[in-house]
């Protein structure tokens with residue numbers, strides 16, 4: 001099968017990319033999704049707070065997804081569900097498997113990667129102890145409760161204060177489980193302040209900062225978790241251990257972009273963002289392969305995900321139409337003062353630069369985001385590591401730039 | 413009636429101002445920490461009666477999944493959450509259901525309806 005644009009993954013990134021690819025002149029667009037429904041992770045995020053920026057509405061995850069799916073259904077984009085992409089070649093040939101069609105080979109004029117992210121699991125944080133049942137990532141528990149309709153356990157300890165863990169603390173409490181506490185190794189929570197208030201404080205669930213799990217007990221099923229205080233080097237302090245009886249341990253310790261396929265295609269991966277090295281058109285290092293959403297870098301809000309999807313879809317359509325070159329001159333975008341992470345990584349002179357910036361340290365005062373060259377200064381009321389800043393630099397200002405763009409965040 | 417001090421984190425916008433309030437019951441005597449006027453309304457409501465949107469799931473028959481996500485179509489008193497949850501545990505829907513279909517109207521006398529937050533077609 002030959003198509004103009006193939007989009008892998010039907011989360012908000014992939015859905016938006018497919019809609020925009022078709023809308024920007026691609027004649028045939030296919031969307032490949034391994035699950036049995038479109039929508040990606042949003043289907044299990046049943047809480048509200050989605051789409052405030054894009055739709056000026058306080059949607060739940062499923063509503064936001066359905067709204068995009070309705071837009072997609074207005075188009076003739078062809079969707080393949082239950083279709084797992086297993087291989088991607090640098091010359092843009094996709095191999096996929098589906099029970100309905102068997103092995104499919106798709107040769108695409110351009111490709112959009114929209115595979116999302118996955119959660120870090122126990123292996124990535126290395127808690128010693130037995131390996132009983134009852135240890136889940138918060139997202140897996142979210143799926144159990146919100147889609148499959150059952151509780152993963154009754155007495156629950158949550159390790160890590162990521163937003164998904166916070167959401168699950170509230171959700172499980174509402175469903176009648178006892179959430180004993182949320183334990184966070186750092187001295188500050190990783191989730192948003194509003195989520196701490198609405199998910200923990202509202203339900204009197206304690207948050208213990210500077211604490212981590214140092215052991216797990218139980219043979220068949222989790223019976224308890226040992227929690228210890230940590231010192232300023234994040235090392236467990238001897239003598240502070242306490243055994244907490246529980247039947248379930250949820251991990252909410254971070255997300256990582258899912259880039260196995262991207263790597264098969266030879267896409268260069270950034271050590272900083274763990275996603276493809278990208279330009280402002282969402283181009284990766286492989287001509288004709290574009291990226292968007294959480295496979296590109298882990299975003300905080302779905303509106304940002306959709307925004308990158310729109311750009312990636314439009315770029316993919318321009319590439320097959322011969323209106324966008326795969327190999328164009330570019331300058332790097334590099335972190336300066338108080339910047340932990342930047343997306344995209346390169347500017348390739350194709351218009352405005354929409355820059356997503358994660359601060360290294362929180363500044364609870366007005367800040368100036370400086371992009372130099374060209375010497376743009378943009379003010380924001382504060383900078384926090386868990387809320388990406390987004391700034392737009394007009395293309396006209398960047399036309400003459402010949403050196404790497406350095407991005408800094410300074411107190412105003 | 414006694415004068416009390418309370419601490420709030422305003423959730424009206426992402427800034428999340430930390431606000432210290434001196435109040436007599438639900439009457440605000442003074443407050444500090446807020447960066448705009450919207451916080452005052454929020455704090456007043458928090459003192460009077462904290463209101464929230466409830467999002468949860470209810471059982472459904474004849475669909476691909478055993479549960480369907482729902483929410484209140486407006487904020488309801490937070491203290492009624494346990495009651496609403498108990499009431500919602502008792503109901504079971506029948507597919508097909510459309511997004512925003514009213515599942516329970518005027519739940520527990522709150523004036524709010526419970527609406528479905530996605531469609532679920534009937535499975536053959």
Ligand SMILES: Cc1cc2nc3c(=O)[nH]c(=O)nc-3n(C[C@H](O)[C@H](O)[C@H](O)COP(=O)(O)OP(=O)(O)OC[C@H]3O[C@@H](n4cnc5c(N)ncnc54)[C@H](O)[C@@H]3O)c2cc1C
Pocket residue numbers: 008009010011012013014032033034035039040041042045083084085086114115116117118119138139140142164167255258261292293294295300301302305
């Ligand atoms: C468990 C979890 C819970 C989250 N909860 C929230 C939340 O509550 N609020 C919030 O704002 N954000 C949440 N996020 C962040 C959320 O991922 C983003 O807001 C948004 O959904 C990301 O969109 P996306 O399209 O990039 O990825 P996703 O929504 O993850 O979509 C990726 C899609 O790609 C498909 N896919 C992956 N690999 C393949 C393959 N090889 N072949 C075919 N299909 C493939 C997946 O099945 C999936 O449908 C959560 C993330 C996770 C992992």
